[in-house]
Structures are given as C-alpha cells and as structure tokens.
Amino acid sequence: xxxxxxxxxxxxxxxxxxxxxxxxxxxxxxxxxxxxxxxxxxxxxxxxxxxxxxxxxxxxxxxxxxxxxxxxxxxxxxxxxxxxxxxxxxxxxxxxxxxxxxxxxxxxxxxxxxxxxxxxxxxxxxxxxxxxx
Numbered sequence: 001x002x003x004x005x006x007x008x009x010x011x012x013x014x015x016x017x018x019x020x021x022x023x024x025x026x027x028x029x030x031x032x033x034x035x036x037x038x039x040x041x042x043x044x045x046x047x048x049x050x051x052x053x054x055x056x057x058x059x060x061x062x063x064x065x066x067x068x069x070x071x072x073x074x075x076x077x078x079x080x081x082x083x084x085x086x087x088x089x090x091x092x093x094x095x096x097x098x099x100x101x102x103x104x105x106x107x108x109x110x111x112x113x114x115x116x117x118x119x120x121x122x123x124x125x126x127x128x129x130x131x132x133x
Contacts, residue, residue: 012051015047015050017047019050047068059095059096059098063093063103064089064105086109094106
C-alpha cells in the first residue's frame with residue numbers, strides 16, 4: 001500500500017467518532033434545510049464506514065452506528081430505509097458484546113410499518129443518545 005503520510009488507523013478512529021458526534025448537531029437542529037438533511041445522513045454513514053475500517057471495531061460499535069442511520073431515515077420520513085438499518089443495528093447488536101441498552105435501541109430503530117412519517121418523526125424526536133464506546 002502507498003504511504004499516505006499519516007496514520008490511517010488514527011484517522012479512522014478520529015473520523016468515526018467525529019462524524020458520529022457532528023451528526024447530533026443536525027439531528028437536534030429544529031429547522032434543517034434539505035442540504036442539511038443530506039449532510040446529516042452522509043455524516044452518519046461516514047461514521048459507520050470509518051468504524052468498519054478500524055481494527056478494534058466491535059458489533060456494538062456498528063449496532064450504534066446503524067441505529068443512528070436508522071434514526072435519521074426515520075426523521076426524514078424514509079420508513080423503508082429506517083427499517084433496513086434498524087434491522088442491521090439489531091443483527092450487529094445480537095452478534096455479541098452489546099449490552100441490553102444497545103439492543104433496546106436497536107429494537108427502537110425498527111419502525112412499525114403502519115406508522116406515518118409524522119409518527120416516525122415523533123418517535124425519534126427526543127435527543128436520547130446511546131453511549132459510544
């Protein structure tokens with residue numbers, strides 16, 4: 001592999017956490033623009049991708065990351081994608097190493113198919129955040 005001039009492991013560690021944390025500023029913002037909605041999703045997905053590149057990644061890390069992606073899709077009224085990432089969160093959480101708190105959040109991320117986008121949004125509108133390890 002080509003030497004890029006910096007420690008890629010440290011870069012992945014930094015950006016996995018930084019993207020996850022910066023996503024919350026947009027989740028908590030009341031009046032996001034459509035561009036901010038997309039940025040919010042991009043940040044969450046970037047965090048998950050960075051976690052997949054870390055040697056110390058654990059199922060719990062991915063469960064929390066997928067939970068955040070699911071929550072964003074729910075906020076954006078994208079029930080199908082919210083459900084998809086909610087399932088990924090649950091699968092990763094059940095692979096081991098996840099505490100009941102993380103598993104509970106994974107179940108929260110599984111929207112009920114009959115919920116309207118407004119109901120999905122209200123179900124995810126509080127700023128409850130899982131712990132990031």
